[in-house]
Amino acid sequence: MSWFQSDSQADRIVPPSGFTANLTTFAAAAMAFLAVFALALSFATGRLADRWSAELARSSTVRISAPEGQIAAQTQAALNVLNTTPGVASATVLGPEEQRALLAPWFGPDLPIDTLPLPQLIDVIEDGDGFDVDGLRLRLSAEAPGAVLDDHTRWRRPLIKAASRLRMLGFFSILLIGLTTAAMITLAANAALAANAQVIRVLRLVGAQDLYIARAFIRRFAQRAGVGALAGVVLAMIGVALLPEASTAGGFLTGLGFQGFEWIWPLFIPILAAGVAYWATRYAALRTLRGLT
Amino acid sequence: MIELQNVAYSYGGGELLSDMTLTLAAGSFYFLTGPSGAGKSTFLKLCYMELIASAGSVSVFGQDVRDLDRDGVALNRRRIGVVHQDCQFLEHLPIAENISLPLSAAGRAGDAQNLDELMAWVGLRDKAHRLPAELSGGERQRAALARALIMSPDVVLADEPTGNVDWEMSQRLLTLLIELNRMGKTIVIATHDLNLIRMAKNQVNARVLRIADRRLQLAGAGL
Numbered sequence: 001m002s003w004f005q006s007d008s009q010a011d012r013i014v015p016p017s018g019f020t021a022n023l024t025t026f027a028a029a030a031m032a033f034l035a036v037f038a039l040a041l042s043f044a045t046g047r048l049a050d051r052w053s054a055e056l057a058r059s060s061t062v063r064i065s066a067p068e069g070q071i072a073a074q075t076q077a078a079l080n081v082l083n084t085t086p087g088v089a090s091a092t093v094l095g096p097e098e099q100r101a102l103l104a105p106w107f108g109p110d111l112p113i114d115t116l117p118l119p120q121l122i123d124v125i126e127d128g129d130g131f132d133v134d135g136l137r138l139r140l141s142a143e144a145p146g147a148v149l150d151d152h153t154r155w156r157r158p159l160i161k162a163a164s165r166l167r168m169l170g171f172f173s174i175l176l177i178g179l180t181t182a183a184m185i186t187l188a189a190n191a192a193l194a195a196n197a198q199v200i201r202v203l204r205l206v207g208a209q210d211l212y213i214a215r216a217f218i219r220r221f222a223q224r225a226g227v228g229a230l231a232g233v234v235l236a237m238i239g240v241a242l243l244p245e246a247s248t249a250g251g252f253l254t255g256l257g258f259q260g261f262e263w264i265w266p267l268f269i270p271i272l273a274a275g276v277a278y279w280a281t282r283y284a285a286l287r288t289l290r291g292l293t
Numbered sequence: 294m295i296e297l298q299n300v301a302y303s304y305g306g307g308e309l310l311s312d313m314t315l316t317l318a319a320g321s322f323y324f325l326t327g328p329s330g331a332g333k334s335t336f337l338k339l340c341y342m343e344l345i346a347s348a349g350s351v352s353v354f355g356q357d358v359r360d361l362d363r364d365g366v367a368l369n370r371r372r373i374g375v376v377h378q379d380c381q382f383l384e385h386l387p388i389a390e391n392i393s394l395p396l397s398a399a400g401r402a403g404d405a406q407n408l409d410e411l412m413a414w415v416g417l418r419d420k421a422h423r424l425p426a427e428l429s430g431g432e433r434q435r436a437a438l439a440r441a442l443i444m445s446p447d448v449v450l451a452d453e454p455t456g457n458v459d460w461e462m463s464q465r466l467l468t469l470l471i472e473l474n475r476m477g478k479t480i481v482i483a484t485h486d487l488n489l490i491r492m493a494k495n496q497v498n499a500r501v502l503r504i505a506d507r508r509l510q511l512a513g514a515g516l
């Protein structure tokens with residue numbers, strides 16, 4: 001008695017019920033539609049969090065502002081401190097050309113850098129574990145009073161955290177959507193079972209076991225949920241595809257959508273919906289049938 | 294096949310059936326008679342496990358009914374063909390599919406070779422695609438009999454299978470049951486129709502049970 005054996009009669013032992021069938025399909029479609037957007041949100045915020053943390057590149061900057069004569073000495077002192085700090089992979093003094101390149105966007109390429117009292121910059125790259133920011137600050141202030149550690153993470157961390165939270169909320173929404181779908185299908189299945197008490201009675205009298213009876217309901221609901229979800233996913237994917245292009249400025253909202261292989265993921269939603277319907281109906285049916293004697 | 298030991302049954306009020314002991318041996322042929330309301334249908338329901346005895350024990354194919362779970366009951370029912378007095382069908386399926394329903398339920402949907410022959414025998418071949426509601430009372434009874442026989446069960450319990458059909462059709466249905474009995478099946482027919490009983494007695498060794506005053510009696514040869 002294989003579950004996949006095609007016995008078309010076994011599928012038809014439950015009378016068709018147009019209205020509730022359409023409701024189930026519609027609800028599955030709506031839920032799948034929402035799930036696609038939650039998924040898009042998760043991916044977009046995930047991308048954002050990844051990009052921001054990658055951009056930090058585990059790098060920070062030490063800026064040395066000191067009277068003209070002390071810059072070289074303090075730079076050397078700061079370098080000594082940095083090179084003996086655990087967690088610092090490298091510390092590189094930026095040359096005039098590099099500093100000019102950094103400032104060019106703001107002041108133009110012809111900046112007479114030598115005549116300006118610009119601070120000296122040291123580019124610090126962390127290794128895997130990172131360094132103790134507060135400890136480094138203390139040591140720097142002792143050895144090179146003009147050195148200021150500029151830690152990008154200070155203001156970026158909360159953003160990354162927010163983005164990660166948003167991604168989690170997205171996944172949590174998908175979970176909720178799944179559970180809601182399960183609850184809805186359970187209710188619909190219970191209604192269908194109650195409406196078909198007479199059918200169940202006849203089936204029992206001819207020697208049908210619970211699983212055979214349940215299967216007719218299960219197949220039907222799984223099919224409706226799958227078909228409905230597919231429609232919802234297709235509509236939502238069209239909706240997402242029609243969102244404005246993500247601009248290079250990387251605004252968050254314009255980045256909402258799927259990229260590359262991410263487009264595959266929504267296609268799992270109908271399968272998931274059918275699976276959820278399968279288990280919800282199976283649970284509801286076997287439970288109800290156990291109660292009917 | 295089916296064994297009752299001091300069985301009693303009550304629907305909640307007083308006892309309807311009391312202290313019934315009977316063994317339905319393989320290959321036996323019984324008629325069950327008694328006044329309307331005496332409990333014939335109730336007796337048959339005890340035999341096919343739709344009702345559980347309030348006292349005493351019923352065992353079917355060697356298994357005590359009280360020890361069977363729902364799936365066990367279902368498996369045993371596949372070996373018992375039942376014609377209900379109020380023939381119950383799946384009203385949304387054509388009559389042919391209703392008749393082959395037990396096969397589908399048993400996962401043997403492919404074994405429907407007998408379907409045509411059986412439908413022809415009960416005279417429903419050209420009504421195969423009708424819905425149950427589109428059949429007459431007698432046609433429904435014949436369909437119910439066909440459904441009871443489709444699994445070639447070891448035991449056939451028929452509750453007034455000829456209640457609504459003419460004498461000629463009654464004879465035809467009885468002949469079918471007698472044929473099955475000759476093949477070794479156990480047959481129990483609840484009926485008021487004395488002519489049917491007489492006719493059967495000419496052909497097989499049929500015994501007549503009578504329910505009266507809550508008891509089961511083996512009726513004398515006087516019929």
Ligand SMILES: Nc1ncnc2c1ncn2[C@@H]1O[C@H](COP(=O)(O)OP(=O)(O)OP(=O)(O)O)[C@@H](O)[C@H]1O
Pocket residue numbers: 304309327328329330331332333334335336378
């Ligand atoms: N579900 C039920 N609940 C309560 N009482 C019932 C139920 N079913 C039957 N009865 C009662 O039990 C008695 C016997 O019913 P049963 O159907 O067994 O009689 P019967 O011998 O088959 O009668 P008939 O010849 O009219 O078919 C009747 O008085 C009936 O009212």
Ligand SMILES: [Mg+2]
Pocket residue numbers: 333334335378452
């Ligand atoms: Mg009766």
